[in-house]
Amino acid sequence: MKGINLLQKSAIESEPVLKQKRKIFVYTVIILVSFALLNLLIFIFRLKQKEDLIKINGQLNNQKNLIVSLKDREIKYYILKEKLGSLVLINKEKTDFSSLISFLEELENRGAEFGSITFTLDKITFSANTANSKNLSSILSLLVEEDEGKKKFRNVVLSSLNQDSQGKYSFTITLTPKI
């Protein structure tokens, strides 16, 4: 026996159509709720951010007050630091001429009698005389000999060498120290 359907055909919705409508509704709700949640999170985050900023600004002002109250100390420290920095540079530029004097004393021990000695930061010039050729050769060998495999001076220039009637040698030497 055939069933009789009294409803209009359009009023009856098939099961798949209802399912689809429900699905669409659920998706819509999910989208709206997610969006609302996102905005809520943003709102909470902003509130927290503002609170953090106020707190940090408070701490910043406290530190500023402390530094302002220590202004005299800051001035002294600032000048001290600047001057110490300069002194470090000046001290680096200072040359130890005392070691050169020791070297000249060593030459004196080998028979050199100094006339005049001039040394600047990059040149040492001295004139001296010595009694005989043995002393002269000893003095010259001290100037050119190697110290731990390295030459003591970058350049050694014998500018003049004379022998007088008594056999005394007088000479002028210019040395360029290693920098």
Place this chain on the structure above:
Amino acid sequence: MKELKNYFILIISILIVCVLFLTFTKPQIEEIQAGQSLLADTKGKLINLTQKAGLLSSLDENNLTEEFRKLNFILPSEKNVDGVMFSLERTGEEASVSVVNVDFSPGLISTDTAAKKNVATVQKSESFDLNFIVETKLEGFRNFLRELKNSSLAIKIEKVSIEKASVGQISAKINAKVFYKPINLSLGDIFKPLTALNNQEKKILQALENSPLPEVEPMIPPLVPRPNPFLSQ
């Protein structure tokens, strides 16, 4: 068409979400980004200020004043002829040599131009010439040079000329430079960091600890006013 009708509510919702996102949420996100960068910047400033305040608080006021006084004597802000004379005499006494014929060429020894200039710069060290003669034996001269090198004095020897004066005695003419450091002081912005002293600087201060220097009250250079720290952040 009927199918599309079913999606109507979803399409409308998506459109509303899009419009709300563009008009409300996106600006909020941008503000959060700006806020985060401001927060990071403020945190950085706070760290610097905390370090600076910590460094300043840790300084001993009496020690600092004493070190400041001594350093101002050794490397003054202006040409200090008296200071150089005192230092030379003392170094000579320590090395048992006599320092004679001291000849300065300091030129202008005081000016008020620096105070009037409103330039916030720290100038490099400057120097003036100093010539003097030391009469002693070669050994005494070596000691004198050593004392001068090891002393904290801001003097640099440029040229030494030695002549024999009499038997065993020498006369050494010394050309040197005496340094001073003009400071036109500006503390600058409150956020300008202060660095701690390095080892070389600490060594100089240690060397000064037992150094007997005359009681001269140091002059603090004129101060360029600092910008109001509570207006700049």
